[in-house]
Amino acid sequence: MIRSFINKLFNSNKASETKEGTVKFFNAKKGFGFITIKDSEEEIFVHTTNLVDKIREKNKVTFNVEKGKKGLIATNVRVIKK
Numbered sequence: 001m002i003r004s005f006i007n008k009l010f011n012s013n014k015a016s017e018t019k020e021g022t023v024k025f026f027n028a029k030k031g032f033g034f035i036t037i038k039d040s041e042e043e044i045f046v047h048t049t050n051l052v053d054k055i056r057e058k059n060k061v062t063f064n065v066e067k068g069k070k071g072l073i074a075t076n077v078r079v080i081k082k
């Protein structure tokens with residue numbers, strides 16, 4: 001399932017497109033977490049170095065997807081302001 005999601009992202013040239021999601025888990029002390037992608041059950045890794053805004057669990061965010069050393073990562077992560 002995740003492999004097909006990765007292939008769909010990169011084969012459709014949508015990897016650089018801005019996506020939306022919800023922070024499922026984020027540990028500020030350890031510097032990482034996961035974002036659930038909107039309209040999907042897929043999750044993507046996020047690291048502190050790729051944050052524009054401080055994030056917390058349940059925040060709605062926008063982000064880009066890039067290929068990292070160990071798989072896909074969320075970059076340019078911003079909180080959606082209400």
